[in-house]
Amino acid sequence: MDTERKTDVPGIQWFPGHMKKAQRIIEENLKLVDVVIELLDARIPLSSANPMLAEIIQDKPRVVALNKADLADPAKTKAWVAYFSAHGVPAVAVDATKGRGVKRLVQLAEELARPKTEKFVKAGGKARSARCMILGIPNVGKSSLINRLAGAAITKTADKPGVTRAKQWIKIAKGLDLLDTPGILWPKFEDPSVGLKLAFTGAINDDIYDLEQVTALLLEILRRDYPERLIERFKLKGELPKAGLELLEAIGRKRGCLVKGGVVDLDKAQRIVMTEFRAGKLGTVTLDEVPEEGAE
Ligand code: G4P
Numbered sequence: 043m044d045t046e047r048k049t050d051v052p053g054i055q056w057f058p059g060h061m062k063k064a065q066r067i068i069e070e071n072l073k074l075v076d077v078v079i080e081l082l083d084a085r086i087p088l089s090s091a092n093p094m095l096a097e098i099i100q101d102k103p104r105v106v107a108l109n110k111a112d113l114a115d116p117a118k119t120k121a122w123v124a125y126f127s128a129h130g131v132p133a134v135a136v137d138a139t140k141g142r143g144v145k146r147l148v149q150l151a152e153e154l155a156r157p158k159t160e161k162f163v164k165a166g167g168k169a170r171s172a173r174c175m176i177l178g179i180p181n182v183g184k185s186s187l188i189n190r191l192a193g194a195a196i197t198k199t200a201d202k203p204g205v206t207r208a209k210q211w212i213k214i215a216k217g218l219d220l221l222d223t224p225g226i227l228w229p230k231f232e233d234p235s236v237g238l239k240l241a242f243t244g245a246i247n248d249d250i251y252d253l254e255q256v257t258a259l260l261l262e263i264l265r266r267d268y269p270e271r272l273i274e275r276f277k278l279k280g281e282l283p284k285a286g287l288e289l290l291e292a293i294g295r296k297r298g299c300l301v302k303g304g305v306v307d308l309d310k311a312q313r314i315v316m317t318e319f320r321a322g323k324l325g326t327v328t329l330d331e332v333p334e335e336g337a338e
Pocket residue numbers: 109110111112113136137138139140178179180181182183184185186187
């Protein structure tokens with residue numbers, strides 16, 4: 043995407059102290075689990091990833107769930123699943139709100155966990171369920187997925203005093219329990235293009251950046267990659283204006299966001315575009331491309 047045009051987005055929400063605390067909590071919980079479910083946003087699998095994850099989880103087996111797949115370009119999601127698999131990380135497209143892909147996710151986590159517990163028993167240990175936890179940046183759908191899995195689970199296992207005090211485990215498959223509190227990872231803010239994609243998809247708080255500017259930049263990307271969707275959704279006629287703010291103005295005009303003197307209320311227009319984009323009304327969109335081999 044175009045990173046030439048810089049804007050003052052996004053503000054930093056995660057201070058080093060917060061990151062350290064989040065990391066410490068994750069590391070503590072990691073000791074309790076055999077498998078990690080890394081939740082990414084299928085629309086931005088790169089930008090929604092925490093680059094420190096590999097370092098934090100070390101050699102703990104990991105499965106990737108590309109959540110919100112209902113909002114992402116299906117062909118690109120397929121390419122992302124293949125990309126992760128080719129790099130030795132099983133992956134699956136998921137829609138946590140409707141439950142699509144969730145069964146397969148559980149299956150993959152179970153497969154990854156099995157060797158661990160089997161080895162333990164073979165070595166004379168007492169048979170126990172494998173344990174997994176969900177990790178991901180805010181708003182990626184961790185709670186939705188846990189609720190889905192908890193709803194599907196037949197039993198919610200009780201606290202296990204002594205071993206896992208104050209931890210709740212949800213039985214999500216035969217021999218596989220899920221920690222009911224997810225690990226909250228912080229997003230990476232350093233790269234402005236990543237920050238923008240996090241803003242477009244609603245991963246970071248709307249209050250901390252200039253929404254009109256951000257929406258204008260989103261419109262420029264949509265104009266470049268999906269112009270027909272803009273034309274259709276907002277019933278735009280003629281050539282689309284190149285500048286995002288002009289495009290936003292044209293959309294506002296079409297939607298009747300006018301104030302006194304026929305001036306377009308850009309704030310109202312911006313809210314319409316963002317809400318509709320995030321709800322998938324502009325069709326399925328993926329903003330991160332699979333890296334080209336050799337270019338990593
Ligand atoms: P978090 O725990 O990782 O912070 O995320 P959470 O589950 O709270 O989900 C954040 C938002 O993303 C919620 O929307 C949730 O409904 C939505 N979401 C989660 N998974 C999916 C998915 O697979 N597809 C789609 N389309 N949306 C998903 P919200 O607007 O904040 O809340 P609500 O309106 O659903 O109550």
